[in-house]
Amino acid sequence: MTALKRLRFGTGLIVAAAAAALFSGSPADAQTKVRFTLDWRFEGPAAPFLVPIDKGYYKTEGLDVTIDTAGGSLEPLNRVAAGTYDMGFGDINSLIKFRDANPNVPIKAIFMVYNKPAFSIVGRKSRGVMKPKDLEGKKLGAPAPDGAFAQWRIFTQANGIDASKVQIENVGFPVREPMLAAGQVDAITGFSFSSFINLKDRGVPADDIVVMLMADHGVNLYGNTIIVNPKFAADNPETVRKFLRAFLRGVKDTVRDPATAVDSVIKRNDVAKKPVELERLRMAIRDNIVTPEVRANGFGAVDMGKLEKSIDQIALTYTFKNRPKAADIFDASFLPSAADRKAN
Numbered sequence: 001m002t003a004l005k006r007l008r009f010g011t012g013l014i015v016a017a018a019a020a021a022l023f024s025g026s027p028a029d030a031q032t033k034v035r036f037t038l039d040w041r042f043e044g045p046a047a048p049f050l051v052p053i054d055k056g057y058y059k060t061e062g063l064d065v066t067i068d069t070a071g072g073s074l075e076p077l078n079r080v081a082a083g084t085y086d087m088g089f090g091d092i093n094s095l096i097k098f099r100d101a102n103p104n105v106p107i108k109a110i111f112m113v114y115n116k117p118a119f120s121i122v123g124r125k126s127r128g129v130m131k132p133k134d135l136e137g138k139k140l141g142a143p144a145p146d147g148a149f150a151q152w153r154i155f156t157q158a159n160g161i162d163a164s165k166v167q168i169e170n171v172g173f174p175v176r177e178p179m180l181a182a183g184q185v186d187a188i189t190g191f192s193f194s195s196f197i198n199l200k201d202r203g204v205p206a207d208d209i210v211v212m213l214m215a216d217h218g219v220n221l222y223g224n225t226i227i228v229n230p231k232f233a234a235d236n237p238e239t240v241r242k243f244l245r246a247f248l249r250g251v252k253d254t255v256r257d258p259a260t261a262v263d264s265v266i267k268r269n270d271v272a273k274k275p276v277e278l279e280r281l282r283m284a285i286r287d288n289i290v291t292p293e294v295r296a297n298g299f300g301a302v303d304m305g306k307l308e309k310s311i312d313q314i315a316l317t318y319t320f321k322n323r324p325k326a327a328d329i330f331d332a333s334f335l336p337s338a339a340d341r342k343a344n
Contacts, residue, residue, distance in 0.1 A: 031064035032239050037076045037088040039147075039224060041069050042269040044281030045193060045288075048113070049089065050264035052250040061242035072173065073147035076227065081105050086232040087243065089113065091147040092225045096311055096329055103322040106230045108331040111244050111300040113251075114223030114288040119148035119214040121155065122195040123187035124180065126208050132159035132217055141171040141185035148189040151219050153317035158218025177202060193283035201276055213287065221310045222302060223288060225330075233334070240334045244300070248336050251299055255290055255343075258282055290343060298341030302330050 038046055049067055052058045058065040068085075070076055076088035077098050092109050099107065121140075123129025129138060132155070142149040156163045171179055171188075177198040179185045188195060192211050199209050215221070226247070233240050254261040262278045269277075293303065307326040315323065335341065 031059065031062055032236070032242075034058075034063050034065045034087060034239065034243055035085045036065055036067045036243075037070050037079045037085040038067060039070050039073050039076050039089050039091070040194075042265050043194070043272065044258075044262055044265055044277035044279070045284040047258070047261040047265050047281055048247065048251040048254045048289075050250075050268065051253050051261050052246040054264045054267075055250070055253070057246035057249045058243070061246045063239065063242055063246065065243070065246075072143070072145045073150075073224075074145050077107065080227050080229050081107055083229055083231065085229070086236075087226060087228045087240070089224055090227055091117075091150070092222050092307075092329065093117075093310070093314060094147060094150060095225070095227060096314060096324060097150075097318060099324045099328060100320050100322050103324075106328070107227050108230070108233070109225035109302075109329055110228050110233075110240065110331050110334045111226040111247065112222055112302045112330075113225060113300075114284075115291045115294050115302075116213075116215050116288050117147075117151075117219075117221055117223030118191035118193055118284065118288050119151050119219065119221075119223070120190060120192040120195065121148075121187055121212040121214070122180070122190055122192070122199070123210045123212070124183075124204065124208050125210055127183065127186040129187045130210050132161055132212060135187060136162055136165040138186035139167045139169055139184075141169050141176055141179050141188040143173050143176060143189075144170050146173070146189050147224075148191060148214070151214055151221065152189065154219050154221075154313060155214050155217065157316060180204075192287060193280045196283070197276055197280045201273075220306070220313055222307060228334075233331075237334070241336075244334055245336050245340075248299060248340065251289070254281070255285055258285060295343050298338055298343055300335050300341050301332060301338075302326075304330070 073091040073094050076090035079085040080088045176188050177195055180188050181199055181202040181204050192213055196211050200206055228240055258281050262281050265277050266272050266274050304326045
């Protein structure tokens with residue numbers, strides 16, 4: 001082969017290789033990045049978000065999803081509002097108040113995960129706390145930014161509690177359960193599956209722990225939901241739909257086989273214990289995710305009439321300036337089909 005022919009042959013290979021790289025790039029090259037924030041640590045109930053990463057469901061939809069932890073219910077709202085994260089997982093009731101305070105930041109909920117909220121008052125029988133009225137004369141440990149504590153005024157009104165007779169101590173999240181275990185407070189606010197399991201893990205006997213789900217005591221609200229940044233949703237509507245399709249598969253897998261799903265949490269949390277996180281996850285599935293409403297209507301949706309009434313209930317103890325309507329808060333247009341969302 002002459003030098004000229006070798007040059008032409010070599011050039012042809014380079015062009016062909018470049019064309020192949022251009023038109024047959026790896027799936028990762030074509031994936032759309034989505035930044036997602038949880039509301040808390042990698043614990044059992046985070047499994048539905050993580051399973052789609054480990055099983056490739058997001059990737060199948062052409063998405064490159066990163067999921068980060070957070071420090072409480074308010075943090076995801078601020079992160080998504082700022083655009084630091086595209087989507088997140090947070091309390092819809094905090095979102096309602098956020099929208100009232102920030103009417104020009106139209107964040108919306110797009111998939112209800114905790115159809116029944118995990119907001120709870122958790123006490124101990126040995127401290128004399130067995131029912132709501134028992135809190136009078138007692139000390140309640142409550143982190144100021146806690147989503148459950150945000151409903152305290154509704155809870156007291158619904159149960160005829162004289163709030164002036166309850167001593168509120170602002171405690172940090174890390175010391176909340178330790179303080180109750182040590183008897184430094186008589187009860188705490190928190191998510192049922194977090195506080196109950198954490199207390200058991202600290203050696204408090206299960207039969208000494210009293211979990212009062214606020215939803216069972218007159219607080220008729222929805223719970224944690226997937227939220228989306230408005231600009232991201234407007235610019236990438238199909239990406240949002242793809243995320244929810246993949247997430248839905250993760251939810252169904254988690255409900256079907258929580259013992260396997262929880263492994264996606266354990267591998268991301270060095271201090272997590274599988275039996276502890278599995279029990280936490282099973283509590284969330286039973287009490288918050290697969291409710292009678294979900295069995296009837298499928299995962300993800302809300303009853304807009306019920307959501308409107310929940311805004312009414314929030315208004316009993318919160319003064320709205322720019323009161324939103326249910327349609328301002330929840331957008332069902334990104335949800336997978338009703339047939340796909342069936343819970344059985």
